[in-house]
Amino acid sequence: MGGLRHIQKGEVRMAAIEATGLVKTFKGRKTTVKALDGIDLDVPEGTVLGLLGPNGAGKTTTVRVLTTLMKPDAGTARVLGHDVVTEADTVRSLVGLSGQYAAVDELLTGRENLWMFGRLYRLSSQQAKQRAEELLATFDLTEAADRILKTYSGGMRRRLDLAGSLIAHPKVLFLDEPTTGLDPRSRLDLWQIIRDRVREGVTILLTTQYLEEADELADSIAVVDHGSVIARGTADELKAKVGGERIEVVVHDPGDTVRALELLTGALRIADPESTTLEEHTRRITVPAPGGSSALVDVIRTLDAADIRIADIGLRRPTLDDVFLTLTGHEAEQKESL
């Protein structure tokens, strides 16, 4: 638990979300899919858990069970101490959910959508109106408030959807792939909105396919594949598992590759020659870079001093693919058509 940003050492926090042994099987006519195969989760209050996994890993199913939309076949889950099956109504009034696809009424305006959700969260008409205004302002949608949602862009829709899940000031927020399909700018905006919620003390479970996103937002990460958690830890811990950052150098002159690798092994004090690679035909060398960008400087200095010309150089961070390759032995699968 060493890496949790928001937790003081020694402080004990109540679990806002805890799940034990969740199992969910979908039976079709011909096939049965075990979407959840014993998921265990434990999210301390006020922290962010990133549920990271490829298509079909069981992320959405987990969220659906935790938000009472679906009953698990086995296992139990509690949100703020309330059982999601036997106390579903209480759980619903305490959590906010923003699903994988923005679930808003296309024919209502932004303002009308938020008013409607407010009313359904049991606010009075006046309170709902007021809350809608606040959220429209927070999410920078005031100008578009009276347009029907058909005319909204994907990012605006997503923001409105998220606003809808915040109406009742939930203490626990479930965000299913909140930034999938957004352009980089909208993604940054949404990250900021999520961070603001964290600052208010909201516990968040967010699913994502991007390690980078989990890295940015989550205090701890659970990697799911085929319905179970195959690794957990902070982003740094996970990256360490896949060997951390690496430096890729393409040298200009094919004759320099072997000499360059020898120099770098010495300069970076690399003990294990197995951790380096050399591709003759692309003139590409990769070496582990425990120090990140400072190692990059070392590499450039060393090669420059030896008069080896560099065609290309870069620091390569481990990607989701690297994590999966290492943890499961298979690549993150592309979206299968079902």
Next chain:
Amino acid sequence: MSAELPARVNPIGRALSDAGVLAWRSLKRIPRTPDMLIYATIQPIMFVLLFAYVFGNAIPIPGFPGPRAYREFLMSGIFAQTMAFAVASASVGLADDMSKGLIDRFRSLPMARSGVIAGRVVGDLVFNAFVMLIMVLCGFIVGWRWHNGFGQALAAFAILLLFAFAMLWVGALIGLSVGGPEVASSAGLIWLFPLTFLSNAFVPTPQLPSALQPVAEWNPISSIVAACRHLFGNPSPFASPDGFPAQHPVWLSLIWCVAIIVVFAPLAVRKYRSATGH
């Protein structure tokens, strides 16, 4: 800034309030999809024109001579058929909500289980009242009239709306059971065509093959049609004039409506609880 546990609200008040909010939503949507109203009225208007001016001339009404008899006979059939097609508005609407993930969202809110469907049904009822108004105007244009006074005519319209209300629950069940809005539209309508043609809506039952006559006279759609003809004072021939459907058309229509609601409303709400989006 914290989410308090909701105060215990009276569950009936809560259900009504949720249904009200969702009905408001449906009503807001109606003027924003004018094409819905056009599609919903174009088919019955075509039926009126086709039957009144093409087939109708070949269909005599037993006991009611004269060229206007068929049009007087026809309109109640058209009204009932139009209301039966309310099935489609509910099934398409709910299937659409489901495919857009809205049903999931509503299910994640602390709202009454019946709220979404009830709201939809009320909104669609208003929509179908509009459609009926247009059909009544259409009837006046082709020469249909009521003859027993405005009070009885109102009673007939009330029965038609009650029937639409009942059929909306059937539509809700269908909409929540099928995959998407396209399937919902055909699944909602496909069985209605044989049902309306096996009724007294367009052809007097005495003219049907005798094996089909009892089926056609007990058919729920026929009961609505017969009740309307009775209340409007329009021709209403029966193959077996002493049978219960001929003697008590209004009662039979009410029994059918209540029976449909009692069966389908709980089924639809149960389906809603377990419905999963995509």
